[in-house]
Amino acid sequence: MRWLSEEKARRVEKRFGEAVAYYRTEHTAGLKVKKEQLKELLRYLKEREGFKQFVDLTCLDYPERKERFEAVYLLYDPDENERVVVKSSTDGTLPTVTDLWPGAKWAEREAYDMFGVTFEGHENLRRMFLWEGYEHHPLRKDFPLGGYKEVELPSLTELLHGRTDPPSHDFELAHTRLPTLEDLERTEKARLKKKAELVLNWGPLHPGTHGTIWFLFDLEGEKVVQCDVILGQLHRGMEKIAENLHYFQFLPYTDRMDYLSAVCNELAYVETVERLLGVEVPEKARYIRTLFAELQRINSHLLWLGTGALDLGALTVFLYAFREREKIMDILEGNAGYRLTTCFLRIGGVHYDLAEGTLEAVKQFIKTFPESLKEYHALLTRNRIWLRRTKGVGVITKEDVYAYGLTGPVARASGVPYDLRKLQPYAAYDEVEFDVPVGEVGDVYDRYLVRMEEMRQSLRIVEQCVSKLEKLPKDAPYVNKEHPAVMPPREDVYNALEDMVKTFRLVVHGEPAPEGEVYFAGENPRGELGFFVFSKGDGKPYRLRIRSGALYNLSIFPKLIEGRTIADAIALLGSLDPVVGETDR
Amino acid sequence: MERELIESLLFTVLKVLVVVPVALGVGAYLTWFERKLAGHIQNRMGPTVVGPFGLLQPLADALKLATKESVIPRGADRPVYYLAILLALVPSVLLLALIPWGPAFELGGRVIKPIISDVNVALLLAFAFGSLSVYGTIFSGWASNSKYAFIGSMRKAAVVIAYEVVLGFSVLGVVLLAGTLSTVGIVQAQIERGVWFILYQPVAFVLYMFCMLAESGRVPFDVQEAEAELVTGYNVEYGGMKFGAFPLAEWYLNVIALSAIAVVLFFGGWSGPSILGPLSPYFWFLVKTFGLVFFTMWLHWTLPRFQAKDITDVAWKILLPVAIANVVVTAVVKYFF
Incomplete structure (x- = not known):
């Protein structure tokens, strides 16, 4: 599999001029584009250059920059077996590409959920994994690792016997807020406007869903008129x-x-x-x-x-x-x-x-x-x-x-x-x-x-x-095991000094x-x-x-x-x- | 006159006291048998822990179910909720009243028929009871106040409406041949001719088997339960012994009763070579019934399941025309020969 060929890149640059910049790294190649031309470029790549398969869409966060988010699109050309990265910087809004690739629907929702980037024109820009009413965006760099300590969640022992000194558990009591039943209800309502006779909650705990997926079926008799999926029950960040x-x-x-x-x-x-x-x-x-x-x-x-x-x-x-x-x-x-x-x-x-x-x-x-x-x-x-x-x-x-x-x-x-x-x-x-x-x-x-x-x-x-x-x-x-980033095998660690030192270094500092x-x-x-x-x-x-x-x-x-x-x-x-x-x- | 009435009542009560506990016990033990069978079909052992060969497993299950906490969902329609259990169980048990287990015999100068009630419209009654038991499913789905249960029972309703009709038509051929609706009469008609009706009515038998599987909610027609879609559907809100009653009625008692009726209709009832002296009719009847029950379970553990709409599709578009054609052909042949 190749990355964007020089020839194609020149063609694109010729057409878009200043707005697009071609870049190549050791492992990838792609185009950097201004936000205003992004949609046009993607449409061009899809329709004219054969990059018709949507691979992925995500964001990066650089809090120190003025336009702090960088959106990253990944496309694939099945005829030439070629991939391309398209990058664009933004301060918080991007045009939606769901009309070009409907598969971007969930990816855009995820980017919105995790970074707070809004996609203009998205049909239903809701949180993807977290619940309605949660106000933070966890993948931003300024989101604290321990979460926001907003509410106290006592253990069962503490509920029954009260606080003890020393405490019964050695973990922190303050935690990030958890979704309440009301939150979940709001999430459900936000996802699906009832059109037919009966909304069936299929999941999150249902043997047919192969895990904890929450399907909403809007049913007319047994026929599904519309359906939505609520994911995130297993989201671990x-x-x-x-x-x-x-x-x-x-x-x-x-x-x-x-x-x-x-x-x-x-x-x-x-x-x-x-x-x-x-x-x-x-x-x-x-x-x-x-x-x-x-x-x-x-x-x-x-x-x-x-x-x-x-x-x-x-x-x-x-x-x-x-x-x-x-x-x-x-x-x-x-x-x-x-x-x-x-x-x-x-x-x-x-x-x-x-x-x-x-x-x-x-x-x-x-x-x-x-x-x-x-x-x-x-x-x-x-x-x-x-x-x-x-x-x-x-x-x-x-x-x-x-x-x-x-x-x-x-x-x-x-x-x-x-x-x-x-x-x-x-x-x-x-x-x-x-x-x-x-x-x-x-x-x-x-x-x-x-x-x-x-x-x-x-x-x-x-x-x-x-x-x-x-x-x-x-x-x-x-x-x-010669490479500095590779952990030596266990038996060597116990028997050879250099290998032990290397392991220490890797575990403590990383390579x-x-x-x-x-x-x-x-x-x-x-x-x-x-x-x-x-x-x-x-x-x-x-x-x-x-x-x-x-x-x-x-x-x-x-x-x-x-x-x-x-x-x-x-x-x-x-x-x-x-x-x-x-x-x- | 009065003495006769009391006597016949007494005998009926005696027969009921024999048949019902035995049938319920056999029904319970069929769970053990089914689990063993499923186990061996699936490369497993089935129950082995409770008693020798796991034989005490049904008792352990019953004990567990009986001691469970009774949980009734909020918003359930309580009278209907309980009525559903009765409506599932009673018709299945009533079906047993119409089954002739063997020929009449004399005991102390009295003729005794080993059937609880030998009425001349037995078949009609049998199908009436069969239709009644459907209310158990529908009521349970309605009363539970659960969407899953509701969808399951609605599916069952659609399936039953389709299959009742086919069932009725499929046995008409046998009725025409035997000239009677009485179960004893049908068996005797076969014994007199020395031939089982399955030879004259193979199509009717196949149709009957389809309907029997659909009525008793067995695979491939177990749409109302469909554990992967509806988490066992109509009885999902029932717990403990209340839950146990439904499979017992539907999967076991119903299957036994319908298999027994199939034996009466198509396999000559109790007829068979006399190998056990006076007991051989009972032996043959039970063997044949059990064979059909076995077949049902075998299918259950082998086949995938239909969709509800496919089942009704097959019933209305294929089975019903075939059943009607079968009746017409039988009638014409019977009239001319």
Whole structure:
């Protein structure tokens, strides 16, 4: 994947003259534009230069500048496989781009929520994750890390027994205000103006929502007239946390975003940081990463299959899927020590060398898994009820894919062969063979077939990784510990003085990263998981933006569900497969 | 005269005292069986902890449900809320009155029919009870003051209206062949001819099975429950034993009763080779009934679920015309041959 080519940049500069400035950094290239010309430039890029896919939109905050916010747009040209960054400074207002890319709707709301930037012309500029009535904007640099200590929240012990001396708990009593029931009611009212007979609150705690998403369905009988989604129940301020941690310290947080594909998240994150820091990764580590990322993809798709089928009433597929998942979980646990939030990868390599017997266990899995896949196909693929529930439901066109910034299996099911493992190879993906399945219609059934086939392709990759790892010498390095930013392996820390000192230094001071910006995305089971890192030369990122595939994929849900029934909603949501840890971050 | 009346009343009460507790007990134990079956279908063990093979599990469940706190939602319509439980349970139990478990036999000079009430419009009554039990679902959805329950019960209403009609038409063929609406009469008609009606009426049987699944809310027709969409739908606001009553009535008693009626209509009731002496009719009847119950559960743990609109679609556009054609053809054939 390239960044904006010189030739195109010159063309743009010629057309827009003074207002646009081309810039190129080590990892990115883009255009800086005055706010007044921003909309025009974006329209030009979309319509004339082929940058029709919306990738992401976010902001940066420089409190010392007069125009303190810098908006960052990220676009992609699918024909030329080219990305571009568009930046524009503002003191608080920007034109909306939702008429160009409807997928920017939620991104703009998020920027409004987190930075307080208003987008003129946005149809419903509400807070994205926080509740109505909350007056702060947390990602601004002047927002205190500990929050505003506005209200006292005593513990239950204190309520029952009163204040004691010494206090029963050693945490602060004063906290940032929490949303009350009235706040939530106001939030709900603000999102949806009732048009039809009955508003159904679907969630936040509902087994069909696959997490804590809050859907509002305005129903006419069983038909959904309009729908809105209230996110934020799982919002933990990941991006704010990242700004205050050393690069390596943020790694465990990535596990907790899309918790079903922890290794893939880690992979996307470490690859980004390695590009910024310029860390070479040893061959063995690359293959171990690929192996586990693909196992994790199978694992994640199996959970999607199980819960998706469970949603449509096929109870048995769920447990069959979990049977296979258990085997993968065991392999992960044997290597990383954890099952779900593995924290297995490290900047510069992986945490541990392959555990003894791993390859045998994986080979056994490779042998048995095709049979299980056949079983799932036998239960569902030609089942008439299954076909009736999935065919023609939630059809996503190619135009929708570009306009909404859809990625991953959702995009591929609509016939867009957007697979970052092919387009922008990382880890060992350019050294293994696999095919990218694409769908034709783009309905729920196609998304089902694409994911099923992806599992088979992942198995192929796993097989190639295993045979490669078997050939590599046993004592080949699995982490590049020469680089100053890389944590040495644990056993070295205990046995060698230099390594211990290095660890101390890294933990206490962190390794400063070179100044600059980098955007890198990994192909996650839920789409493109991108990390946009802006570094000012410290050991901590100045801003770390997480581009969530699940969030963008979910953003098309309200459009697709209009005019369909609740029963379709569940099939559709299952096929978009959001994980709330990632949508909310 | 008076003595006869008292005697027959006494016998009826005795039969009720035998059938109802046994049926309720079997119904409860079907939960154990279903969980075991589901477990083995899904590569699990099913209940194993309480008693040998988990056999005491239903008792433990009942104990748990009975000791739960009773929570009734604010704004619930209380009389209707309780009435719903009765309306779900009573018709399912009443259905059992119409099932002939075996042939008449003599005991101390008295002819005893192992059926609680052998009325000549038994089938009509059976379907009337079946329709009544739907009110349980609808009332529970309405009285709970919950949108989920309400949507679930409305779905059920739509499904039942569609399937009642098909059900009625599907059994008409058998009624035409047997020339009677009495359940005992239908069985005897099959025994006299030495053939089960499923051979003459295979289409009707398939239709009947569809309707039976829809009536009892089993997969693939469990739209009113649909735990992923409606969090078990119409009974979501019921707790403890009040909650337990609904599946017991719908999933177990109803399925037993409707399977038994299917056996009467299509599988020759108690007929079968005499392998256990005087007990063999009962044996055969129970085996056949249980076979159908097993089939229902098997489907439940294998198939996905339809949408409500698809179910009504299938019923009105496909099943009903087929059922009517079946009746017409049967009538014509019967008239000429």
